[in-house]
Amino acid sequence: MEAKSDVKTEKYAANISSIREAQVRINSFIHKTPVLSSEIINAMSGRRLFFKCECFQKGGAFKFRGACNAIFSLDDDQAAKGVVTHSSGNHAAALSLAAKLRGIPAYIVIPKNAPKCKVENVIRYGGQVIWSEASMQSRENTATKVLQETGAVLVHPYNDCRIISGQGTISLELLEQVPCIDTIIVPISGGGLISGVAVAAKSINPAIRVLAAEPKGANDASLSKAAGRIVTLPEVNTVADGLRAFLGDCTWPIVRDLVDDVITVEDGEIIEAMKLCYEILKVSVEPSGAIGLAAVLSNSFKQNPTWLDCKGIGIIISGGNVDLEVLWESLRR
Amino acid sequence: MEAKSDVKTEKYAANISSIREAQVRINSFIHKTPVLSSEIINAMSGRRLFFKCECFQKGGAFKFRGACNAIFSLDDDQAAKGVVTHSSGNHAAALSLAAKLRGIPAYIVIPKNAPKCKVENVIRYGGQVIWSEASMQSRENTATKVLQETGAVLVHPYNDCRIISGQGTISLELLEQVPCIDTIIVPISGGGLISGVAVAAKSINPAIRVLAAEPKGANDASLSKAAGRIVTLPEVNTVADGLRAFLGDCTWPIVRDLVDDVITVEDGEIIEAMKLCYEILKVSVEPSGAIGLAAVLSNSFKQNPTWLDCKGIGIIISGGNVDLEVLWESLRR
Structure with a gap:
């Protein structure tokens, strides 16, 4: 992939200035979440993975x-x-x-x-x-x-410039904590999280790849990117309850222009990734939060032409709010 | 509690020098584990709690x-x-x-x-x-x-000066990460962890309280402190599989002299604390790892004369290795 040396974000609902302003505004209220890594999971993926644990954010999510x-x-x-x-x-x-x-x-x-x-x-x-x-x-x-x-x-959950700018502060922290990252994988639903993350990351370093991770049963972002316009679905079907929304007019232009690709994964892959999060990372995640790891470990990613260039991958664990009973029912399948 | 202004650790199996040497020796191999906090759990306990998450250590434990x-x-x-x-x-x-x-x-x-x-x-x-x-x-x-x-x-699991010194590096990190701590609560089994933690913490600040947390069904440390000598039990019975060992001759003198008190908790309290770790902290812990939180929330601690003085409490989450099936069976009780 060629480095985009001229990322212009002025036309979007958020830009690096609005994201830096958000950081100043919210800094005393939020947790600066830690980045975890696991040599076991690195070995499984053949990549160096850095998990930005927003499940530890106040309220349990980014x-x-x-x-x-x-x-x-x-x-x-x-x-x-x-x-x-x-x-x-x-x-x-x-x-x-x-x-x-x-x-x-x-x-x-x-x-x-x-x-x-x-x-x-x-x-x-x-x-x-x-x-x-x-x-x-x-x-x-x-x-x-x-x-x-x-x-x-x-205050819309994602189609709002203030929301997008707030979520973008994750990139500011992550790239300070782990400067060697060349790729960030982000769950995509309405696009608020990935829009903020992409604008901030590409403003800091235009060469950073930003990839979306999406469930097959709610693959509207993937279809939208292919069609060049917002596509919605008559129904969605995925275990990832946080990933069932569709793109909005604030998030779509950013997703269209700055998200390099969408990796779609099966629900079974999400569940397997959740299990790894519990058993190896020791982090309690919700299905939506595990989808980034699911994407990295999926065959569809390994067949993606960018896979060989993704060496240091930031994975955003978006949240950890899951009913224990529901978790158990998912994991024992 | 009176500050012990003359903590002399030369006579023990570990001292602040051996612990600082250990830190230099192991620093490039270990994870510097993060400290998490939760306002919800603070509100439940009426204290400021700082969770030192050794479940994120390599191998899933301190x-x-x-x-x-x-x-x-x-x-x-x-x-x-x-x-x-x-x-x-x-x-x-x-x-x-x-x-x-x-x-x-x-x-x-x-x-x-x-x-x-x-x-x-x-x-x-x-x-x-x-x-x-x-x-x-x-x-x-x-x-x-x-x-x-x-x-x-x-290499004995705990009754070994090199082991005790290695575990003591937790205090060096924790007190650097959260200087305001006045109390540290540590799971106790054979005493390797608490011995290292106590020697390091009291060497840095003699006023810091070090409290042991122990299951009622394996309360040998509590009995030992009361008797003034190592007491063993004919059998132990607790869900906390990591807390079934007895003190040794390297750890006992430190536990006797530097551990201010032992808080014993019921298995049910451990399970409740585990649940909070999953649901609120979003951390996957084993029963032994949750016992510090169980102790803070227990009635026996609230009746302890030191309770009022414990305002900023460091809790060592010792490990996160638990079979998901076993976890589930415990949590649904």
Whole structure:
């Protein structure tokens, strides 16, 4: 792959300046998460892997970075009325926690099929839960209703420049912690995480490859990249509950231009990677969080033309919120 | 508690010099493990807790520190014949890995009831497994036989000054990472870990409290402290497979003089703490590794006169090697 020496990010929903500003804004609130490595897993993959453990972030997922940036970007008048969002869980918990830190209300629309532990996190952090049906339509309608009733500010889980900039702070930390990284693998769902990570990483070093990891049963990003436009799916089917959303108009241009490739993996590969995370890395991850490792170990990646050039790979473990019972049912399959 | 301003450690099996030498010796081989914290668990305990995650150490437990120090302390002639030990698992795997790094054989006597994942670690790291019966007598007899046949050097799991000095490097790291700690809670079994930790911590700051955490079903350290001599038990009964050994003549004087108190906890409390480690900290721990958190959350600690003075508590998560099936069976109880 040729180095892109002229990464221009001014036209996107986030750029290196907005990401550095986010870092200053959120720095005293977030955990600087550690990077772990394992020689056993290095040997299995034939690569040097560096796991950026956002499962140790407050709220158990990277989402707190973006939520914190969004909440502390609001002016006082806006903030006073609170914030609202709809989310299957991690963003919801993160927004609740960030709102609590600022002392403002967070109204959280949660679909009825959300994992129990993620709902518990919302409640634990003081978010006000409003239930909706599982469909995106019902989630959006319910959120609109809450917006009208409260005057609160909508903070979308990913299609929001403040969110994208917050998530991008992961790259700033990771590349400081492990400067030798040539590739970063990032779970992709709505694209908020990978957009921030890609903009920051490529601004610092345009030669860094940014690869998305996506479940086969929710491969809209892969199809979108192939089609050159946002593709959505009539239904998604994957164990990775955090990877079921579709790209938005803020994230798509970044994914289109700066994400070098999408690696799709089977659910079985995600489960195997989860097992390795528990047994070898000693890290408790949710399925979405294990997909980067699944991608590195997959045959489809090994057949990818870039594989030989990927020597030092940063893998973002996006979150660790999983119900123990659900985990067990997955792992014993 | 009064500060002990005159901690004299020259008479013990390890002192601050031997621990600093160990740090230099092993530094390029070990992981500097991260310290995690959780505001949720802080709120539950009413204290600031700092988890030193030795489950992320190579081999999945702190044992690699001592093993590495022992192996790289050997002169070339000694080393050439290899090393031998008997261990239920973590020390065995650690010694195998350290021996592999030095390129010498490791003969490992393993009792038949050792956890599967720990045996797998030994094999993975190239240790030569020699099975014994579960009893300490059978383990020792088998090890003696191997010693006679090979001329290898015995490296005891804990009753060895090189091992104790290696484990003590944890305190050097922890107090550099979190200088505000006033108390350290350490799992106790044979006493190798807590001896090293106590000598290093009290040498740096004599006012630091060092507390042992011990299962009720293997409370020999607690009984030993009360009796003023090493007490052994006719049998032990605890889910914490790493905490079933008794103190030795190298570790006992340190435990007697420098360990301020022993907190004993029920197996049920250990399981609850394990659950918190998985669900909140997102760390995969073995029962022995969770006992420090169990102790902090226990009623017996809250009734302890020192409780009010323990504000910043370092908790050593000693290891993370647990069979997923066994874990599940424990957690669902």
